[in-house]
Amino acid sequence: MEKRDILHYLENAPYALLMREAMQTLHQHKGKHVNVRALIEFSNICRRNCLYCGLRQANRAVRRYRLGMDDVLANARDAARQGADTIVLQSGEGAVDAGWLAELIGELCWDPGLPVTLSVGECAERDYALWKKAGAKRFLIRHETSNPALYAKLHPGYTLEDRLSCLRVLKDLGYECGGGFMVGLPGQTMETIADDLLLCESLKLDMAGIGPFLAQGGTPLSSEKSGGLEIALRALAILRLLLPDANLPATTALASLDPERGQILGLNAGANVLMPNFTPDQYGKHYKIYDGKKRVCLNDALHDIEVAGRCHALAVS
Numbered sequence: 001m002e003k004r005d006i007l008h009y010l011e012n013a014p015y016a017l018l019m020r021e022a023m024q025t026l027h028q029h030k031g032k033h034v035n036v037r038a039l040i041e042f043s044n045i046c047r048r049n050c051l052y053c054g055l056r057q058a059n060r061a062v063r064r065y066r067l068g069m070d071d072v073l074a075n076a077r078d079a080a081r082q083g084a085d086t087i088v089l090q091s092g093e094g095a096v097d098a099g100w101l102a103e104l105i106g107e108l109c110w111d112p113g114l115p116v117t118l119s120v121g122e123c124a125e126r127d128y129a130l131w132k133k134a135g136a137k138r139f140l141i142r143h144e145t146s147n148p149a150l151y152a153k154l155h156p157g158y159t160l161e162d163r164l165s166c167l168r169v170l171k172d173l174g175y176e177c178g179g180g181f182m183v184g185l186p187g188q189t190m191e192t193i194a195d196d197l198l199l200c201e202s203l204k205l206d207m208a209g210i211g212p213f214l215a216q217g218g219t220p221l222s223s224e225k226s227g228g229l230e231i232a233l234r235a236l237a238i239l240r241l242l243l244p245d246a247n248l249p250a251t252t253a254l255a256s257l258d259p260e261r262g263q264i265l266g267l268n269a270g271a272n273v274l275m276p277n278f279t280p281d282q283y284g285k286h287y288k289i290y291d292g293k294k295r296v297c298l299n300d301a302l303h304d305i306e307v308a309g310r311c312h313a314l315a316v317s
């Protein structure tokens with residue numbers, strides 16, 4: 001697909017037609033099954049200051065936490081019992097000691113024995129290698145925006161090139177790699193979104209998450225307009241056409257923008273992954289990346305999969 005075709009799909013093509021094409025591609029390449037990943041937000045400590053994110057270091061209003069290994073393991077076992085197929089460990093950047101995380105990964109590979117996905121930001125190559133050796137299989141790190149100038153503005157002290165080089169290192173180490181970006185960022189244009197989609201394609205991502213930007217109090221972007229639902233869903237559907245075999249989640253950000261229908265619409269736009277939250281409640285409420293973040297639980301995932309007429313491997317009680 002050329003950039004002008006992507007722009008047509010983003011702006012002018014009838015919505016229903018795009019969704020139909022995305023679903024045809026999904027069914028041909030992935031079938032009806034929805035993968036359910038258990039998300040455990042094990043720490044909200046972060047050394048970075050991404051302008052959009054509520055967990056940025058400069059946000060003094062956040063009560064910081066770090067889960068103990070036993071808490072993570074207990075919740076991971078619970079998720080496995082209920083039929084989740086992967087444990088996703090997410091945190092701010094530089095939240096924990098690399099050796100501690102390696103030990104946790106080792107424990108998770110042993111009991112409950114599910115594949116471990118990491119989402120812990122930009123780290124040293126030796127740490128990525130250590131976690132791979134400990135048993136981690138996949139890594140999620142979004143490029144956030146393909147516009148280098150916008151990237152530099154939103155991430156003081158960091159560059160898009162650094163971010164992309166992390167993805168290359170992770171791939172070389174043998175991780176299955178996930179990327180993605182936000183839709184509706186202040187300063188982003190339709191052209192940028194088209195470039196974001198083409199970048200995901202050229203990176204040959206195994207997984208990619210697309211979510212609307214959501215303004216968060218206590219950040220420099222708190223009074224900006226949030227991204228729209230339709231444009232995020234259009235971008236997701238186009239990504240299904242560009243990366244037919246990739247695993248694409250209906251993101252929590254979609255659920256936060258429209259708590260009733262967001263993830264169902266995501267599944268109907270070609271997504272085949274849901275990521276219900278298994279962070280213990282008393283901590284999860286402090287993992288406030290953006291305002292109005294919905295806590296998607298396993299029952300929500302089950303409900304959305306059934307409404308969308310798809311299949312799952314969850315234990316139904």
Ligand code: SAH
Pocket residue numbers: 052053054090091092093119120121122140141142144181182211212213214215216253289290
């Ligand atoms: N610290 C890690 C992982 C946690 S953040 C990292 O940054 O990679 C996970 C994702 O949340 C980010 O990649 C970003 O795309 C998304 N995010 C952060 N703030 C957001 C906001 N205000 N609106 C929508 N998504 C946001």
Ligand code: SF4
Pocket residue numbers: 046047048049050053054055056057091092093121
């Ligand atoms: Fe930290 Fe990730 Fe939020 Fe950036 S997006 S401030 S790295 S948690």
